[in-house]
Amino acid sequence: MDSPGGRQRRHARKRVRPARRGVLIVNPRSGDGKAERADLVAKAEALGVRTIVLSPDDDLRALAEQAAADGADVLGMAGGDGSQALVADVARRHGLAFVCVPAGTRNHFALDLGLDRDDVAAALDAFGEAIEQRIDLALVGDEVFVNNVSLGVYGKVVQSGNYRDAKIATAAQILPELLSPDTEPFDLRFTGPEGTTAKTADVLLVSNNAYHLTSLSQFGTRARLDAGMLGIVTVTANRNGGLRALLSAESEERVDHFPGYREWTVREFEVGSGDELLDVGIDGEARKLAPPLRFRSLPGALRVRVPRREEPAGFWRKIRNWAKSVATSATSVLRRRSRS
Structure with missing residues (x-):
């Protein structure tokens, strides 16, 4: 078992300029039509992001590979976590930055990136001036x-x-x-x-x-x-x-x-x-x-972009833990006072 001392250092977060040739692949069926309800395609195109709408018979990996071959510098996916993993894998293989748009059902990946899962369209801001950081992916066999x-x-x-x-x-x-x-x-x-x-x-x-x-x-x-x-x-x-x-x-x-x-x-x-x-x-x-x-x-396989206003998920978790610890300490003090 690896010791805590063997863990990787955090990768620095940095501000980056807007994507020059951003591409977003949209799964309109994911999350019971969440992308359509958020009007993602129109909002992305208004930001200058090219969109590819996934059809039932389309090969998602092939579409992502073609987008990379056509010169995308930032590749995004609006869909569930399984689709996020596949497109993120294409992005990391080509050294492209990745944008997660939480248009799936549960969106666990987006949660841990610090994104607002209830505001799907807000994630599109990561194609503009954004924060970029390297994060890990994982493999089972050769599948990310x-x-x-x-x-x-x-x-x-x-x-x-x-x-x-x-x-x-x-x-x-x-x-x-x-x-x-x-x-x-x-x-x-x-x-x-x-x-x-x-x-x-x-x-x-x-x-x-x-x-x-x-x-x-x-x-x-x-x-x-x-x-x-x-x-x-x-x-x-x-x-x-x-x-x-x-x-x-x-x-x-x-x-x-x-x-x-x-x-x-x-x-x-x-x-x-x-x-x-x-x-x-x-x-x-x-x-x-x-x-x-x-x-x-x-480790550090993927360059991921998030909107500049977003804070990392760990930041808010620390705040919540701090608040909980203060509340617990205060309760203990009150109990001791009530006994005296």
Whole structure:
């Protein structure tokens, strides 16, 4: 396991000039039509950004590659996290700056970039005078992801056709079946934080940098996107009675206090299995991959631009943590005074 001293230094944030040949690829179906409701195409073109509207039969990677070949200096994606990862990969391969426009359903990547997920069009300002910083990407095999890869229970849950529209309800319905005493444990083999070999986990999450996780269904947030590390979370429940405790911890958003919860960070990670294919969720997209799955961090791989008025997500998290700590201290003082 990598020590905190081995972590990458933060990459400097710098102000950059407006894109000269900015290109935005728009998925009009993502987020139940969020791009259309925000009038993204017209607003982007008003800023001088060329737009490419994705059709159902289009090859997203091919469109992004063509945009790079045609001379784009900034490449953006308006869509969900899976699409963000694919276009970000094209941008990093060509050394282009990337703009994330949160037009998907959950937009976890945008959240950790510090973007306002409720104001989709505001992200277009990153094509103007902006702040640029290098952040990490991560790989499973040769496929890039920006958020996480889930295996075990949530790798199975993502395969459900109902998952995208009703994530929590779908998980609640499937979890008891997957974790019943009659169900075979997941065959997931990996090295734990102490260097010992594990043969199973009910939940296995590999993320691009470490999450602060209190709920499995809601996932969490990342204080950093440039630590050069993979975050690993595993949860193992006792099949004879442990499910109720796990569901209780999940409902109270205290899953990190569940006895079978573990988390650590590494630069590389491997998952083996005797199964021919593993059910996997890559940035929320259902996949089936042949083991072994090899993961690694790509430190500082992507130049990402955000609007100048945005602050990094970690900044606001520190403010919230400071406020919480002050409130806790004040409460303790008041309690001591009331006893005296």
